[in-house]
Amino acid sequence: MKTAEKLAAGWLLTLGFMFTTLSFSAVMEKNTMLEPIPPGVEDAPDYQNIDAASTLDNTAINGLILGLPTSVLGIWLTMGLYRRSQQEKKALQEQTSDRLQSTFYRMIQEKNGSITLLGFAMQSQLPPADARKYLDQQAKLFNANFKVSEEGGISYYFDV
Numbered sequence: 001m002k003t004a005e006k007l008a009a010g011w012l013l014t015l016g017f018m019f020t021t022l023s024f025s026a027v028m029e030k031n032t033m034l035e036p037i038p039p040g041v042e043d044a045p046d047y048q049n050i051d052a053a054s055t056l057d058n059t060a061i062n063g064l065i066l067g068l069p070t071s072v073l074g075i076w077l078t079m080g081l082y083r084r085s086q087q088e089k090k091a092l093q094e095q096t097s098d099r100l101q102s103t104f105y106r107m108i109q110e111k112n113g114s115i116t117l118l119g120f121a122m123q124s125q126l127p128p129a130d131a132r133k134y135l136d137q138q139a140k141l142f143n144a145n146f147k148v149s150e151e152g153g154i155s156y157y158f159d160v
Contacts, residue, residue: 011074030057117156139156
């Protein structure tokens with residue numbers, strides 16, 4: 001469904017752009033056609049092509065009639081897709097945060113306040129750098145102590 005909406009938004013924006021460009025092109029061509037002939041040009045007929053001007057007027061009006069609503073609809077669909085995408089990202093971040101928090105609290109309860117970086121990374125399925133960042137944030141928040149072993153392993157001690 002999302003792919004169909006993206007395609008529809010893209011087509012509507014493309015068509016709207018084409019129609020409005022056609023309209024502006026017709027207006028520019030009509031303005032060029034109605035410019036006065038500079039003095040000194042001989043053998044230039046001094047008449048206006050009313051049929052061509054009328055055709056250009058119709059092209060400009062039809063381009064706007066078709067182009068503006070099409071563009072507005074395409075923009076509306078695009079903005080809706082963008083908002084939905086942002087809401088889905090936010091919901092996913094909240095789910096991840098809730099999962100990490102429940103894993104963190106469960107491990108603290110099971111281990112009586114002692115958590116190792118490796119143990120938390122394995123339980124939460126986070127990369128070690130992300131697990132360390134999360135545990136560092138929690139340690140600051142809860143005033144935890146930590147100990148670094150000779151091998152480089154980090155243990156966090158939270159008061160339960």
